[in-house]
Amino acid sequence: MAFTGKYELESQENYEEFLEVLGLLSAKTDHIVVTDVVQDGNNFTWTQSIPNWTWSNSFTIGQECELATMKGPKFKATVTMADSKISIEFPQYNFTAEIIEDKLVMICITPGEKGVTFKRVSKRI
Template sequence: MTFSGKYELESQENYEQFLDAVGLSNAKTDHKVITEVVQDGNSFTWTQSIPNWTWSNKFIVGQECELTTMTGSKFTAPVTMEGGKILIQFPQYHLTAEMVEDKLIMTCITPGEKGVTFKRVSKRI
């Protein structure tokens, strides 16, 4: 299944706890996040936007890629796909993204015993 499309936030769980866990408690917003994914085979451009802020990453599944965190820090990590799910290890959390029917589901898990699981469900628009 292709990820390509434009998606609007439908629901999310543990958003504020996740931002606190990754040190972004001052970034809390109640704006509707828009996610746009352009997929060409294994090549992706993944962009998330709210008013006055955009965060974008380009990556190729199966390769080590230079990526950017939500705060603008750059890092290098392999991007993999297993069972139709994109997997990326960010410095402060592990991201899994998948398509379920016509919804984009992103799950971010912070490490440790008190890890936080943040889940965002977005609908295609």
């Protein structure tokens, strides 16, 4: 499965601006983020960890599921995949993820005139 693996933050763009839009101004931005993805066919468990905090969601491509935001509240969404790219419409942003040259590339885009595009690239470890 293409996504399965453990990934460590390599680079990111506009992270602080993205956190500001989400109302997470107090979040630390100088930590190492580890993303652990387990893929079994269309079933995924996606976990992100930093010291003293873990955020995890399980979902099935093409099915509505309950997901948690980074702040904790849950919402329902249908996770899609097209051209090997996962897409999820979170309440405050659109999330996509894909594997490019064995790196996990995640992009989050907030809507509106002052929309922010946050990009995170993580290397497989």
